[in-house]
Amino acid sequence: MKKLYFMLIAIATMSLASTSCKDEDPFSTISPDDSPMILDPVFPDRVDGELAAISQISRDANFTMKVTVTPSIYTEVTWEIDGTEVHKGDSIDLALEAGTYHLKITATTTAGKSTYREANIIVSPLEDDPWSEAVGLERIVAPGSLARLYGTNLEKVNGVIIADQTITDITLGESEEGSYLEYEVPATIPDGEYRLSLIDASGNRYGANLTTVTDAPVLTSGFTRTGAGSEWIMTGLNLDKIATLNINGEALSEFVRQNNTELAVICPELPAGEYTLTGTDANGGEVLFYVNDEILSETTFAITSETVLWEGHHYVSWDLADTDPNKTFNLIPTETFASMRAGSILRIHYSVEPTAEYHQIRTTTAAWNDLPGTAVIEFNEDGMVEVELTQESLDMIAAEGGFLCVGHGYYVDLVTVE
Structure with a gap:
């Protein structure tokens, strides 16, 4: 009996405990102090x-x-x-x-x-939409300058919208890179990155991605390497505003040529190596450099120890007519090769033409026969080709009218020999 009594008490206690738990409200464990x-x-x-x-x-x-x-x-x-x-x-x-x-x-x-x-x-975009996307450097523009957009169905375009301003004075054209339209960037537009829109005759808007507007000098090619004491040619936009270039902090302000798109200087007589390059404009602002799809205020360049045979910015495209000087690069006299020794290394430094559909370089004689050990090289960024001038190569150049760089979609910027 006594045992039964204690069992009843235990059961009653458990029942009360169970009821108490069921009556409790649930509570949240999160708080505003938790990391999101x-x-x-x-x-x-x-x-x-x-x-x-x-x-x-x-x-x-x-x-x-x-x-x-x-x-x-x-x-x-x-x-x-x-x-x-x-x-x-x-x-x-x-x-x-x-x-x-x-x-x-x-x-x-x-x-x-x-x-x-x-x-x-x-x-x-839809198949029939007017459409434009960046091909190369044409999306870096200056206020008040003429800008170009490449794309499809551009004949349907009546205007371009940039920074909430509509430009209806546009020109359509065709090039080997495809259809394009040109418009004038408003002169009062502030520096910045802007999304473009295309509009048709009914006022419908179509996207055209981004463009960068800058009033600052921007060097886009030719600045990555040069030879000590040689003419150094760089291209870009707003280059007439450059006051000085600074090589490892030393100012260079005497220019051989200077206009909106080209700057030519004589590189100081410095040892071969890598140097820091910056610059200032007439108002004390920074010169900018377009490097690997980025715009930087400081970059590096190389001074080479080789003998410079030619330096400039010569476009090459085998798609051009035979009478066009840019069909090939043929600017090194044949006599220059006559004085070279077998085993010399010829280096051709090139930069891409960003609007070209493809980029290929090939080194040949004037008869378009490949030099021994060379072939067509495909590329998508600036670079350099090395050619070993064997005795066979030198004999071919002498016998077949000289040396050529052929191909499509690039500039020859510097040719050296070591």
């Missing part, structure tokens, strides 16, 4: 340091996305496109013109803690 996280979607990793695409759509579809964040009740989500805030909230539904956009999503808690994710949005 973007849980979904998972953003792709960069590829070779470049942002990857998280969304690829046609321009007739809106960009839509929903994100999941934590702590959700204490976190605000901000959406930026091309550096401009366009929306707040967990989801977005946005119409975009064709082009590539930089998306940044930031999650910020009420306590001020934040995290972000970045990726690209790619919006493709």
Whole structure:
């Protein structure tokens, strides 16, 4: 009996405990002091340091996305496109013109803690849309200058919109790189990066990606190497505004030639090696350098110890007529090779013509026969070709009328021999 009594007491106690637990309200463990996280979607990793695409759509579809964040009740989500805030909230539904956009999503808690994710949005044009995307350096322009856009269906375009200004005075044309239109960049537009739009006769807008407007001098080619004591030719835009170039901090202000697109100087007699290059304009601003798709205020260049045979900026395209001087590069006299010794190394430094559809270089005799040990070389960036001048090569050059660089889509900038 006594044992039964204690069993009843135990059962009653458990029953009360169970009732007590059921009556308790659930409670949250998150707080505004938690670090925010973007849980979904998972953003792709960069590829070779470049942002990857998280969304690829046609321009007739809106960009839509929903994100999941934590702590959700204490976190605000901000959406930026091309550096401009366009929306707040967990989801977005946005119409975009064709082009590539930089998306940044930031999650910020009420306590001020934040995290972000970045990726690209790619919006493709429809088949019949007017469309333009960058081919090369034509998207770096100066205020008040003539600018060119390459693209498709451009005959439908009646105007270009840049920085909320509409330019209807446009010119259409054809080149070996394809169809293009030209327009004048407004002279009053501030320096910056702008998204372009194309408009048709009905006022419909179509995307044309980005262009960079700068009033600063920008060197785009020819500055990466030269020979000590030789004429050093560089090209770009706004170059007539350059006051000095600075080599390892030493100012160089005497120029052989200077205009809007070309600057020529005599390189100081310095030992072969790598040097820092900067510059200033007439107002004390920085000279800029276009290097590997970036605009920098400082770069490096090399002074070579070889003998300079030729230096300049000579375009080469075997697509041109035989009578065109840019059909080939043939500017080194045949007699120059007669004094060379077998085993000498000929170096041809070249830079790409960014609007060309392809880039190939080939070294031949004047009869277009390949020099021994050489072939067609394909490339997409500035570089250098080395040719060993064997006795067989020198004999061929002498017997077949001289030396040529042939191919398409590049400039010969410097030829040296060692």
